[in-house]
Each structure stands twice: as structure tokens, then as C-alpha cells.
Amino acid sequence: MRKLRAEQFGLTREVEYGTPEQNEAVKQIVEAVRIEGDEALLRYTEQHDRVKLDAGSLRVTDEEIQSAYKNVDDAFLSAIREAAVNIRKFHEKQLRQSWVDVEPDGTMLGQLLRPLKRVGVYVPGGKAAYPSSVLMNVIPAQVAGVPEIVMVTPPATGGKAGIDPYILVAAAEAGVKEMYRVGGAQAVAALAYGTASIPPVDKICGPGNIYVALAKRAVFGAVDIDSIAGPSEIVVLADDTADAAYIAADLLSQAEHDEMASAILVTTSTKLADAVSVEVARQLATLPRETIARHSIDNHGAVLLADTMAEAIAAINRMAPEHLEIMVAEPMSMLGQIENAGAIFVGPYSSEPVGDYFAGPNHILPTNGTARFSSPVNVDDFVKKSSLIYYSKEALFANGDKIMTLARHEGLEAHARAIEIRLERERG
Numbered sequence: 001m002r003k004l005r006a007e008q009f010g011l012t013r014e015v016e017y018g019t020p021e022q023n024e025a026v027k028q029i030v031e032a033v034r035i036e037g038d039e040a041l042l043r044y045t046e047q048h049d050r051v052k053l054d055a056g057s058l059r060v061t062d063e064e065i066q067s068a069y070k071n072v073d074d075a076f077l078s079a080i081r082e083a084a085v086n087i088r089k090f091h092e093k094q095l096r097q098s099w100v101d102v103e104p105d106g107t108m109l110g111q112l113l114r115p116l117k118r119v120g121v122y123v124p125g126g127k128a129a130y131p132s133s134v135l136m137n138v139i140p141a142q143v144a145g146v147p148e149i150v151m152v153t154p155p156a157t158g159g160k161a162g163i164d165p166y167i168l169v170a171a172a173e174a175g176v177k178e179m180y181r182v183g184g185a186q187a188v189a190a191l192a193y194g195t196a197s198i199p200p201v202d203k204i205c206g207p208g209n210i211y212v213a214l215a216k217r218a219v220f221g222a223v224d225i226d227s228i229a230g231p232s233e234i235v236v237l238a239d240d241t242a243d244a245a246y247i248a249a250d251l252l253s254q255a256e257h258d259e260m261a262s263a264i265l266v267t268t269s270t271k272l273a274d275a276v277s278v279e280v281a282r283q284l285a286t287l288p289r290e291t292i293a294r295h296s297i298d299n300h301g302a303v304l305l306a307d308t309m310a311e312a313i314a315a316i317n318r319m320a321p322e323h324l325e326i327m328v329a330e331p332m333s334m335l336g337q338i339e340n341a342g343a344i345f346v347g348p349y350s351s352e353p354v355g356d357y358f359a360g361p362n363h364i365l366p367t368n369g370t371a372r373f374s375s376p377v378n379v380d381d382f383v384k385k386s387s388l389i390y391y392s393k394e395a396l397f398a399n400g401d402k403i404m405t406l407a408r409h410e411g412l413e414a415h416a417r418a419i420e421i422r423l424e425r426e427r428g
């Protein structure tokens, strides 16, 4: 792996997301689907997924779901059910209540929480099937009380014909009733603007490759989106007490997702840096998705050497990684200094896949430095808030003059008069 100096790393912020060609391709797809609807949706599906569909076959049928159950094994079914219990339990803790405060003069001020009505969840399926991402998307929306949850996923998972049965079973287990076989930027555009076959949604959530991430960014405003969860990233912070084989394995766990995935070790130990590089090379050669992982390690992998832990942590906070693993002698003592990270895995046994699949926290996390300002997918993503204002006559009389003063200060006479008319009528 390339060795770089930590103090220099991430000092300039990468603002570009995707190549100009990828941005242009996504712009064209999104615009075409917005204007032409199903026609463009089907055309791009044929072009990018190599699947020829007609509008009538976009929706997944109940029969397909029943037959998918026959193609999944019992060990998967029981593991995913247990994972779903953990994910639900974790997300139920995030649920907030509406509240109203009643003052002695009768004023009532509050915040009313309402679930979004219709949400689209994107489940990636280009290179691999992600049934785990179905649960991570759907369960928080359900906990929030969203009544209509729609899933889209590419029509040929991992290049094989049809949607992977494990995705369909995970969706059925999670309670999804509406599923469409479309992926990429065209699926995101269809969810955002609606087509004759796919009614539009209020929000689109879920991870995906660069085309999906760019399309989500493009439709934001027409609909809401969660964070831009793009190609996976892992940063491991380690000192010379850490196990090089564990670190290499965890770096590769994210490198195998995508050629654009990144895997970075930040350490104060040159001995560990060398040992991890050797281990990465050794383990890489044995992986089934070796080509993808090798590409991401060669192009987006690095070892950052820091003189001090403070320097290492500063580099991590600049990167704001999607996943951060802390493998140092006293890992808990570092927590207070980590400002930016999507998910933090503490100690040698909290390997990243524990969070990807099973522990309960969401694995759909902000990438590309966006953990500086955004959060893992969570229940709040599926809830909107309305403010409640009730002023009694008494309260308006007590405060009306102050409101009029502020309105007239802003030159907004009609605002002031909306108050004044009430005060004058009462005062006669």
C-alpha cells in the first residue's frame, strides 16, 4: 500500500464527486426519465443493465416473491431475521414523540411529528446483492411509521439474470409490498419524478454506486434524500499493539465493495504499517472479488504515517470517514477526540462487518467526507416536523405591541396590521 504522511493528508477538500463524464451521463439520464418517463426508464435499463423489459414487467409480483423463498437457505433466513430484530431494537431507541407545552396564559407551543407518506428505498445490486441494505433502509422507515415503502433494485443482480432471491426475501421479511426491478440513476429519477408505472415518492434513501449517488444529488429538491452514501470507505486508526492481520482483513472488507471504495490505515507505527501492507497483499490474493479489491487498494488505499496520535486523529477528522475502526491500546479513550465519522468501531473484536450485518446500527452511512455534516440513516430521516402555535387572546394582547414593533422595523406594515386589527377590535 502507498505510504503517505498523515499531516498532509486531506488538507485540501475534494469537492468534485464523480468524473465529469459520470456527472454528464447522470444528468442526461435523470432529465430523460423526468421528461419521457417509462420510455427512458426502460431504454436506460436495457443500456446499463442489459435487461429488456416492458412497462408491465417492472413491478415484482407476489409469485416471484413466493418462489424466491424456495431459493434461500434456512441459515440465511434465520440470520436475517435475527439481524432484523437487532436493527429494529436499535432504531426504536431513535423514535421521538410530538410535544406541546401549555403556558399559564393558555399559549400552546409544540412540535408535531408526522411520518413521510411514501418513501423509495434503493437497494444496490450491480456488482453484488445487498439484502442487508434492504433491512437497513426499510426498518427505520417502518419504525417512523411510513405507510408506503417502495423498493427499487437493479433487474439483474451482480450481472446474473433476475433479482437476487435473497433481496426479495429480505424485502418480504421486512414487510415491503411494492418493489420494482430498476436500478442506477434511472431508478432514482423514476422515484423522484414518477413515471406511468412508478408513482413518485417523497424521499429516496439508500446507498449505491457513483451513478446512484450523483442521481440522488441531482433530484434533491424535487424530493428529499438521505445522505450521499456512495462507494464504501474504511479508515483504521492503530498503534503498534494492533493485529496486522485483523487490520488487513477489515481494510479488504470494504475494498471488495467497489473499485472506488477506499481503505486507509492511519498509524504512528512504521512496523505496523509494513506488517499491514504485507498482510493486505497476502490476503488480497485469496479473495473471490480480488480484482475489485485490488483496484480499490491500488487506487484508493493508503497507509498514513503520523508522528503522534494527535496528528493521526487530526487527519481522520479531516477525512470524515464512513467507517472508522479504532485499534489502539486504549480505544475508548480516543472517542472524545473523534469529531467526524459515520460509524465508529471500537477495539479488535468490533470488526466492520459486525455493523454491516448484525449489531443493529445502520450501515447506510455518509461517505466522501460528508460525515462532517450528515449522519447514518436513522428514524428522523423518515419523519417531518410541524411547529404548533396557539396564542390565546390574553397572550396576543400581552405581546402584540412587541410583534408590531419588530414587523414595522422590517418595513412590513401588513404584518403589523394583522396584529393591530385584532388589538383594535378588542380595545374598541
Ligand SMILES: NC(=O)c1ccc[n+]([C@@H]2O[C@H](COP(=O)([O-])OP(=O)(O)OC[C@H]3O[C@@H](n4cnc5c(N)ncnc54)[C@H](O)[C@@H]3O)[C@@H](O)[C@H]2O)c1
Pocket: 025, 048, 049, 123, 124, 125, 126, 127, 128, 130, 133, 154, 155, 182, 183, 184, 185, 207, 208, 209, 210, 211, 212, 229, 230, 231, 232, 257, 258, 261, 322, 363, 364, 365, 366, 367
Ligand atoms: N455507503 C453505504 O452505506 C453503502 C452500503 C452498501 C453498499 N454501498 C456501495 O453501494 C455500491 C453498490 O454498487 P453496485 O454497482 O454494486 O450497485 P448499484 O445498484 O449501486 O449500481 C448498479 C447500477 O448502476 C448503473 N450503471 C452501471 N454502470 C453504469 C454506467 N456506465 N453508466 C450509467 N449507469 C451505470 C446500472 O443501471 C446499474 O443498475 C458500492 O459502491 C458499495 O460500496 C454503500
Ligand SMILES: N[C@H](CO)Cc1c[nH]c[nH+]1
Pocket: 130, 132, 133, 231, 232, 233, 254, 322, 356, 363, 364, 365
Ligand atoms: N459496508 C457497506 C457500507 O459501506 C454496507 C454493506 C452491505 N453489505 C455489506 N456491507
Ligand SMILES: [Zn+2]
Pocket: 232, 253, 254, 257, 356
Ligand atoms: Zn460492507
